[in-house]
Amino acid sequence: MSLYRNPKCWSTLIMVLGSSNSLGKRGHLRPVYLREPTLDFQTRVLAASCGPLKDLKARINVSLPSSIFSANLHHEASLVVAVQAIQQMVFCDLPYLTSFLEIVLAFGSNFWALRLLLDQLSCEANVLDGVINLILRDLHCQKATMLKLWQNLGPVYVGEFLCLFLTCKHLKMQYIGLLSLNIVTENLHMCPWAKYLCNFFHNAKLKTLPLGNAIHREVSRFMSLFDNE
Incomplete structure (x- = not known):
């Protein structure tokens, strides 16, 4: 067991x-x-x-x-x-x-x-909430590990990972995408592929999808970092 x-x-x-x-x-x-x-x-x-x-x-x-x-x-x-x-x-x-x-x-x-x-x-709503809480706790405790992993896997993987959670139909699941995006935003010096991630969001048309205000705000804030480059 x-x-x-x-x-x-x-x-x-x-x-x-x-x-x-x-x-x-x-x-x-x-x-x-x-x-x-x-x-x-x-x-x-x-x-x-x-x-x-x-x-x-x-x-x-x-x-x-x-x-x-x-x-x-x-x-x-x-x-x-x-x-x-x-x-x-x-x-x-x-x-x-x-x-x-x-x-x-x-x-x-x-x-x-x-x-x-x-x-x-x-x-099962209670099960979903429990799983989300576990993932969020893991992300909070393993930010350095995630950054190292993302460096190895590359921007395509990171883009797919973020989009999966940011566009999830279950609102609480979107917080996983938000926290992951914040990890990237706060550590741009460790994410040389961040600009490509911005292009990935453009191609996925995230800003035009009917997502929550929090998602649009954070995605727009991230993309604005590269708009003038």
Whole structure:
């Protein structure tokens, strides 16, 4: 049970499922971008995974339907099953979790799967609030770690990460994007790619989207830093 409630175990599982079948030259996992499958496919995998996950908890051997876990989309299907498993864990064991940010970061560039997880968690308001509080606490405590990580991942990743949360339909989730943006704004000397991030926001047309006043204010403030360059 201690492993089941350990965010590191879940983040490692996500990283493995979102990696190439072959290791890099130094024996490291090689993250891969999995193209987002159709919403119908995601829905069918979520529905089909409920039974097998229940059986696995009961220590019963399971077989997954070949119609869904085909040779073409088995990586994507496995990631969706992991999303379903994380949702079930969080719904039952949220009070025992010590972190959630590392699970979020484990998805890498597969933001569609992260978005699916956040949508699944939003079914319960109390659960969503708990997850948001964990992520915000993690961000407050790990600003230096996030800056170092963003330096390695580059502006495209940071832009996608910020836009995912800033445009989230769940208002409270947008605070994660705001805090992340503030970390960049307060540490521009460590973010040489910040101007590119401004261009990313322009291309995403963030300022024209029907977002909250706080989002528009902070995004506009950030973009104004580069308007005259």
